[in-house]
Amino acid sequence: MLRAARPDDRHPALQPKENPQNYPFGTDQGDSDRGREELHAVPKRLSQYIVPIGIVLIILMMVVPLPSFILDTLIAANITLALVIVLVSMYVKRPLEFSSFPSLLLIATLFRLALNISATRLVLTNGFAGHVIDAFGHFVVGGSLIVGLVIFLILFIIQFIVITKGAERVAEVGARFTLDAMPGKQMAIDADLNAGLIDEGTARKRRGEITAEASFYGAMDGASKFVKGDAIAAMIITAVNLVGGFAIGMLQRGLSPQDSISTYSLLSVGDGLVSQIPALLLSVATGLIVTRSANDGDMGSTVSRQLSQNRRALQIGGGAALALCLVPGLPKLPFLLAGGVVLLVSARLPKQAEPTVEEQAAAAAEAELPPPDPTETLMGEMRVDPLELALAPDLVDLVDASGGDLLERVRALRRKVALELGIVMPPVRTRDDLELPLSTYVVRISGVEVGRGQAPPGTVLAIGDGLDFLPGRAGVEPVFGLAGKWIPAELRHQADLTGATVVDRASVIITHLAEIVRVHASRLLGREDVRALTEVVKRSNPVVVDELTPSALSLGQVQQVLQGMLDEGVPIRDLVRIFESLSLQAKQSTDPDSLLEAARASLGPAIANRYSHDGMLTAITLEPRLEQQLLESMRPTDNGLQLLIDTARAEAILADLTRLTEQGEERGVSPILVCSPQLRNALRRLVQMALPRLPVLSYSEITGSTLRIETIGVVNGAYPVAA
Structure with a gap:
């Protein structure tokens, strides 16, 4: 269809030149827009290089000595990064929202190990590794090596045995269950798509989510091993630093055992504590990610909502805390504060409405009644699918x-x-x-x-x-x-x-x-499908449909005609022409056979072309006397017109047709049988029992075509053709 060319459709060379005078502020506005876009593009370009540059710097940290000030700054950044990761893990609604967590966990672990190496280098060479490690070695543990080691071991046990082992097990089970459930989820999506419940875009998106979920949990299963290995490495590094620092202090620098412990061992414990705290935070983040279940909010909102959903439980818990104040020897103030806060929170929760007497009676009466019949459930189970493909389990x-x-x-x-x-x-x-x-x-x-x-x-x-x-x-x-x-x-x-x-x-x-x-196309064409096809035709040709149904023919009669055409392999794409012929024929007769022949006659040239080869139609015809006898033998039955002829005559006709058909196939052509329109349907019912591959066409169907017709034989049915 031709259309007028819009200005936007013209070649750029033919576009009208923009006049700066048409803009109230000239062309500076466009320049400023481009400038803003470039400014926004700068952070985006920089973000692409942050991670690669960071990994390169981490590798350099393991080789190049760092000043104590830079080490203090990097330690503070490491602790802050671990804390941020924990908070982000708490606020995501779904684990996939933090899909970069496994990779980020590996980078953070590598960063922490590089800091351990840098701190060890400064402790063993200078006896000083910055103020952060010095503070952890003297102030946090009170300058006591025993206290520092005990705290370090406790943190190690909490991280390795409690958090890391549990998170590793949850990640392993989650990955296995997610992978096992993938085929079922994929088939459910495809079933919804085939049923028309979702479109192709939604199905593609849901498949992507399933694949991403499986990849995420598989990555988390491997990332949990990073956390486990990091905890073991922290213990080994601290032990090596203790022995190495004590030996350097006594053997190389001639310090007494007490001075060596004060100088080197406390710094080694401080380094271990500094590394263990962010490692513990990342272990907690790993556990939070892999233990998240399906919910609609972040972790804080979900936990608060679920803990406060039962007012009575909070009241009992607060009362129990206050009751502990009566136990002799226990301090009163801590339990008073804890119990009071819980009771105060429970008092601020909305009261749950108590059921009225009528509601209680109705609930009791309903409980005594037998359960309702799940009609809709049974109807869904009773439903038979029009077309089903069942696969053995190994073909999934x-x-x-x-x-x-x-x-x-x-x-x-x-x-x-x-x-x-x-x-x-x-x-x-x-x-x-x-x-x-x-x-x-x-x-x-x-x-x-x-x-x-x-x-x-x-x-x-x-x-x-x-x-x-x-x-x-x-x-x-x-x-x-x-x-x-x-x-x-x-x-x-x-x-x-x-x-x-x-x-x-x-x-x-x-x-x-x-x-x-x-x-089996005719079995797949239901009454509802015919109605949908009729509605499609009505949008473009309303007059054709209005003349046909329901005034002339019902949808059932139209369906019967279309099914008959599909049974013989005739496409029904040209519904307009079919409906027009049915409207004319219905004024004379509504006999199913006559309606079918009228519809086929309207598509005659298209039907004949389907069986032609190089513009040639190879045909088998009937001897005129035999055709006349067959016309006289037709009788109406419940299944349409039938040929009432003796068995010997039928066998002779089929034998001739078989012989001529095989002769045509040996020549590389597919012949057709041609007869009069009145005889075609009845003869087809006879032929299809022995030769279902032989099409039967009427003279009216091949008359309107431009094909050349070649006759390869005549069926006489045991009657010799007159010379």
Whole structure:
């Protein structure tokens, strides 16, 4: 469709020049906007280099000696960083919001170890490693080596045995459960997508979240090992510093044992404490991340809400704390303060409404009644899916988003069927079936099995000769019945060299499913589908639909005609032309056979073109006297017009048709049988029992086409043709 070109559509050279006078402030505004964009882009560019530069500096810290002032600054930054990580871990709503935590944990651990190395170098060489370590070695532990060692051991036990071991176990279990649940979650998403509950964008987003969740918990399982190794390294480094500092003080500098301990050992303990505190904070952050469960708020809000949801529990707890004041020997003030605060908090909580007498009576009466019948639940379980693909448990990998593309091919098949047949293929419910034998898949229509096949995991289907030297097991291509062999996937190239056709498992299943849909297309076209197709036609051609239904034909009669066309492999894409012919025929007769023939006649050239080859239509005709006798033998039945002829005559007709059809196929052509429109439907019912691959067309369907017609034979039904 032609449209007028807008100014934005023209070539840039033809665009009108912007006049600076049209702007009240000239062109400086554009320059300032660009300047602001550049200023905002500077921090973004710098942020890309912070982590790489930081890692390089951490490596240099392990080699290059640092002044004590810089070491004090870096120690303070290390403690602050660990505290920030703990707070961020508390305020995230979901673990995936802090997906960079495993990598950040590794960088923080490397930073802390580099600080340990730098501090050890200063302690052993100068006997002074900055004011932070000196304060921890003298003021925090009171200048006592024993006290410092005890505090250090307590921190080590808390971090290593309590927090780190628990977080490591939770991360391991979380990673295993997340990976085990991935196939089920993927199939649930695909089921919602096939059912139309979500769109493709939402499904893609949810698949990405599942993959990111699995990657995160797998990374956390490995990151927890960093924390464990860091705790062990801190203990070993502190022990080495104690022994090394004591030896340097006595052997190299000639200090007394007491002076050596005061100078070196206390600084080593201070270094261990300085390193152990941020390590403990990161261990706590790891535990907080891996123990987060699904909720809608940050950790502080969630804990506060859940602890305060029961007012009576707080009242009992506060009263118990006050009761401890009565125990002889216990100090009264601490328990009075603790119990008073809890009672004060419980008093400020809203009171829970007590049920009235009527509500209590209604609840008691309802409890005595039998449970209601879960009608909707039963209806959902009773529902039969129009199209279902059941997979054996070992074939679930075909629908796994990480490696299988079966569901993507199913969606592509729905589009292909719509463009080919003119119907919207119902969503395919894909599920695993534990009752199926291994490597087996089953296709069901309305709960009835219509196809079954094999697709062994880790194999491909090779079709051809000369495959005896390849390992595998025999198989059959399910659509064409070609003999083949399921060979290991890694031998695909060897099979290609033999000239065999190699097909992967997903292609085998999709090809089989596509053929089943084509053969049973009429069963997949429901009344609701016909209504939807009619609504689509009505949007563009309302008059056609108004003349047809419901005044002339009901939706059921239209459905019957469309199903009849699909049974014979005729696409129903041109619904406008079909509805127009049905409207005209309905004024004369509403007989299903006459309606079907009228619809086919309207699509005659399109039907004939489907069976042509290089502009040639190869036809088989009936001897005129035989055709007249068959017309006279037609009788109406509940299943439409039937030919009431004796068995010998029917066998003779079918034998002639079989012979002529095979002759045509030997020549490389697919012949058709041509007869009068009145006889076509009844004759098709006779022919399809013995030759379902032989199409039956009427003279009216091939008359309007421009194809050349070649007759390869005449059926006489045991009557000799007159000379």
